[in-house]
Amino acid sequence: MPELPEVEGVVRSLKPVVEGKTIQSVQISPTVKASHEVGKQSIVKGTTPEQLIEHLEGMKIVKITRRSKYILFDLERDGQQFKMINHLGMSGGWFDLKNAEEIQEGKFQNHRHVELQLDGDQTLVYADIRRFGEVRLVENLAQFPPILKLAPEPFDADAKQYFLDCCNLPKYKNKEIKAVIMDGQVLCGCGNIYATEALFRAGIRPGRKTSLISGTKKEQLFDTIVAVLLESIAFGGSSISDYRNINGEAGGMQDRLKMYGMNICPMCHTNTKQKTIAGRNSYYCPNCQK
Ligand SMILES: [Zn+2]
Structure with a gap:
């Protein structure tokens, strides 16, 4: 998608x-x-x-x-x-x-x-x-x-504070963090691929309850999401299934993803695990992500 x-x-x-x-x-x-x-x-x-x-x-x-x-x-x-x-x-x-x-x-x-x-x-x-x-x-x-109803664009100056404030709201704080970052009213434009990737790079398990993640760690996660989105834009997006640009060309980001669809963690070589969150399959490393 x-x-x-x-x-x-x-x-x-x-x-x-x-x-x-x-x-x-x-x-x-x-x-x-x-x-x-x-x-x-x-x-x-x-x-x-x-x-x-x-x-x-x-x-x-x-x-x-x-x-x-x-x-x-x-x-x-x-x-x-x-x-x-x-x-x-x-x-x-x-x-x-x-x-x-x-x-x-x-x-x-x-x-x-x-x-x-x-x-x-x-x-x-x-x-x-x-x-x-x-x-x-x-x-x-x-x-x-x-x-x-959408949250600010992730690259807007007010987007990080908006995200942090949302995480403290009763309707989000008891949810799993991956469901929260994929909610367009909290942070917009981050779907399954980039949520999976950012959580891996930030060392956070997708199923971790939002309120159990420190403020500093949440800020780090937000910065990682922005970095992953910008990296993907620079590499022409991910062509996991049917995505093509207007000239019919595939993107290059799929080759740079470290966790999405991976059975072995590229960092520690542990077998990855999978969990369904917000209806989407989530890969994570039980060793690198806490
Ligand atoms: Zn690992």
Whole structure:
């Protein structure tokens, strides 16, 4: 599943090729249209596919930014502002193609669900193999409360104090630390891969109760999470399963992960253990992590 670094990679690669372009026409896949006919709203949320097509046509893509794991497209038509909110779900990706070209990464080719025809024979395709992703159009972010409830971006100046304060709240202090750092209302953008990795590097067991970790250790954990996220952004993200950037390229961070998916601890060579926390499998070293 794409986490913050992978989404940041998508945003950075989309910006130079898409900002300033106007959406000439839009195509939505028959699969998505059929899902709406039976009340399922696959991928296109909040409007019908037909409404989304009608609204998007003629809009200019002014700016693309990231908030946690959401990609935000600032759109404008006749002086009116809109935002298209995209979440990549488990296996979504954007691809920048020349008109009617096939996606190089073949497994995405049959899963082209939203296609934006831009100026200059450019096609921006949202492909999603498992269809857990989302595309929705709003006039402003107040129309999409999940974004308003998010913790600050981990790189913002107030994010560390926000995290430390949350850890002391009754609803979090008795929880396992890994569940807390993966909660977007406490610390945003840290999913299973980077939570596993940061806890290993900070020497903290994923199942440790939050209130039993000292303030200094929690600060160290926060700094480690930020360092791991920045390292991953620098290495193009992790391509554990389906993540690809807009040119279909895989990232390099998966080769730098020390604990995620490891059966033997790379530091002390002890067999690792696994525990399910917040519905996700957590690897840890019973020797290096306390
Ligand atoms: Zn170890």
